[in-house]
Amino acid sequence: MPSHLFADRPAPQPPAHGAVDALIHRARQLRGDVAAVGRDAATGEDDPQARWQRALCDLAVQHLDDLDQHLGQLRAGPPARRSGARHAPADAPSADGPPPQRVGSAEWNLLTDEVSWSEELYEIFGRPPGSPPLSLDDLPSVLLPDDQAKLTAMVTGCLVDGRPMDGEFRIVLPDNRVRTLHMTGEPVLDAEGCTAAMWAVLRDVGELRRGEESVDRSRDAALRDGHHDTAPQDGATGRVSPGQTEETPATEPQGSVAPPWRGSLRLPPPGDRPGTLDIAAHHLPSASGGLIGGDWYDAMELPGGRTLLTVGDLTGHALPATSAMSLVLGALRGMALAGIEPGALMGHLDHLLESSMRSALGSALCCRYDSAGGVLSWAQAGHPPPLLFRDGTARQLPPPDGVLLGAGSQLAYEQEEVRLLPGDVLMLHTDGLTRRDDRGAGPERLLALAHRFAHARTAQECVRGVVEEFGGAERLDDACVLVARIRT
Numbered sequence: 007m008p009s010h011l012f013a014d015r016p017a018p019q020p021p022a023h024g025a026v027d028a029l030i031h032r033a034r035q036l037r038g039d040v041a042a043v044g045r046d047a048a049t050g051e052d053d054p055q056a057r058w059q060r061a062l063c064d065l066a067v068q069h070l071d072d073l074d075q076h077l078g079q080l081r082a083g084p085p086a087r088r089s090g091a092r093h094a095p096a097d098a099p100s101a102d103g104p105p106p107q108r109v110g111s112a113e114w115n116l117l118t119d120e121v122s123w124s125e126e127l128y129e130i131f132g133r134p135p136g137s138p139p140l141s142l143d144d145l146p147s148v149l150l151p152d153d154q155a156k157l158t159a160m161v162t163g164c165l166v167d168g169r170p171m172d173g174e175f176r177i178v179l180p181d182n183r184v185r186t187l188h189m190t191g192e193p194v195l196d197a198e199g200c201t202a203a204m205w206a207v208l209r210d211v212g213e214l215r216r217g218e219e220s221v222d223r224s225r226d227a228a229l230r231d232g233h234h235d236t237a238p239q240d241g242a243t244g245r246v247s248p249g250q251t252e253e254t255p256a257t258e259p260q261g262s263v264a265p266p267w268r269g270s271l272r273l274p275p276p277g278d279r280p281g282t283l284d285i286a287a288h289h290l291p292s293a294s295g296g297l298i299g300g301d302w303y304d305a306m307e308l309p310g311g312r313t314l315l316t317v318g319d320l321t322g323h324a325l326p327a328t329s330a331m332s333l334v335l336g337a338l339r340g341m342a343l344a345g346i347e348p349g350a351l352m353g354h355l356d357h358l359l360e361s362s363m364r365s366a367l368g369s370a371l372c373c374r375y376d377s378a379g380g381v382l383s384w385a386q387a388g389h390p391p392p393l394l395f396r397d398g399t400a401r402q403l404p405p406p407d408g409v410l411l412g413a414g415s416q417l418a419y420e421q422e423e424v425r426l427l428p429g430d431v432l433m434l435h436t437d438g439l440t441r442r443d444d445r446g447a448g449p450e451r452l453l454a455l456a457h458r459f460a461h462a463r464t465a466q467e468c469v470r471g472v473v474e475e476f477g478g479a480e481r482l483d484d485a486c487v488l489v490a491r492i493r494t
Contacts, residue, residue: 033074110125110128111123111124111126113194132185145157153175157173164191164192174187191205201336283377285315287303287488290486300319301436302316304338310376313374316372317487317488319368319436319437319438337354338372341355342372348421351385352387352411355387359411359412370389370411381425386405386419387411392433394424395456398460405422428493428494431462432490434488434489436487438486452472455468464491469489472487
């Protein structure tokens with residue numbers, strides 16, 4: 007689906023009406039045939055097997071009704087899109103108007119904070135046409151609490167890692183009914199490959215899920231009565247279980263969803279000559295296991311045999327932290343590719359967060375390693391400095407001056423350099439790694455890993471040692487650790 011906000015590429019032309027009309031005719035003819043089979047099955051309502059056949063036919067009819075509606079939208083062309091800031095409210099649909107729409111679309115621009123919803127999406131969410139569309143920060147507020155983490159994980163994977171979205175969640179309508187939506191979408195990249203926007207198609211799948219539940223119940227009844235020789239299929243629908251269906255009060259208990267952490271996992275591969283980097287990283291969740299925080303790690307190959315290494319932590323949780331993180335990581339990567347020094351880069355990030363509508367504070371550590379000379383240039387913004395492990399000893403690198411990002415201090419960020427030797431191990435981490443309680447554990451426990459790191463052959467072995475030491479700790483916050491080992 008092409009972006010509606012970035013029109014620098016040719017939009018695909020709609021298919022010829024004749025071809026779509028033919029598909030609509032065939033879909034409606036098939037629907038009639040399936041409905042006829044369902045009517046024949048209805049003659050044996052007292053037979054559990056007949057009830058199961060009827061439920062399957064009803065479900066197939068619902069799918070074909072959706073197909074008919076989708077083909078009708080395809081024939082009509084791209085939907086009119088609404089932005090609360092630019093369009094006046096439309097007249098409300100009448101009670102005897104067309105049936106409720108089941109498919110709508112949206113696009114969120116990360117650069118301008120513009121949100122664009124189709125008319126159908128307003129109806130799906132039960133919101134008045136012309137009212138402000140929900141931003142990514144506000145979207146979780148209409149979800150059931152147990153589904154908010156799932157949505158956050160989907161959006162994080164899309165914005166930070168550039169992965170397509172595909173999943174379901176439940177929203178609460180203004181009249182307190184619950185509706186299940188299926189969302190698919192992709193990031194929209196700018197010319198430099200950074201995420202600039204995200205589009206999504208959302209579909210009301212409530213009737214389909216109720217039909218699937220009806221099939222499951224009638225199948226189980228048929229099995230109990232001995233009308234089937236086959237065993238039930240493995241697994242449930244995995245969507246909404248009986249008692250948690252559409253149009254039920256939002257106060258009913260729902261199953262929780264624990265999302266995996268999403269971060270940049272495309273670390274540069276290890277080089278095969280001395281002086282190049284072997285890199286590994288890991289995320290450790292907080293003890294609460296709640297919403298995703300603003301911690302990140304990243305590594306990227308730069309031109310001229312250089313490598314970017316960075317970790318950081320932004321304030322907030324869930325979608326606000328995810329949106330701000332994607333903005334910072336995109337800007338950080340772009341400036342690093344442009345050759346901007348770490349100190350100046352931190353200054354630009356500070357200005358970006360200060361002036362962004364997604365106001366946030368954050369700490370960060372930005373390092374650039376040059377394999378040709380073995381020189382590490384680095385700057386920090388209110389963040390723990392890197393730890394250098396060499397020949398069984400360890401020390402913190404003296405930090406250059408730098409304040410928190412987004413504080414608006416207007417102070418310059420200083421930059422330091424250190425020469426790394428083959429066999430050295432450099433560790434970057436966020437402060438949640440050692441902060442277990444109000445007293446804090448400090449960096450001493452990390453420095454105590456020097457002997458273990460001296461015998462490690464890879465960066466992954468070093469990370470494994472960190473996880474074994476700190477993985478069971480009762481952390482108050484998420485934490486990230488990144489290890490870079492200089493190949494010998």
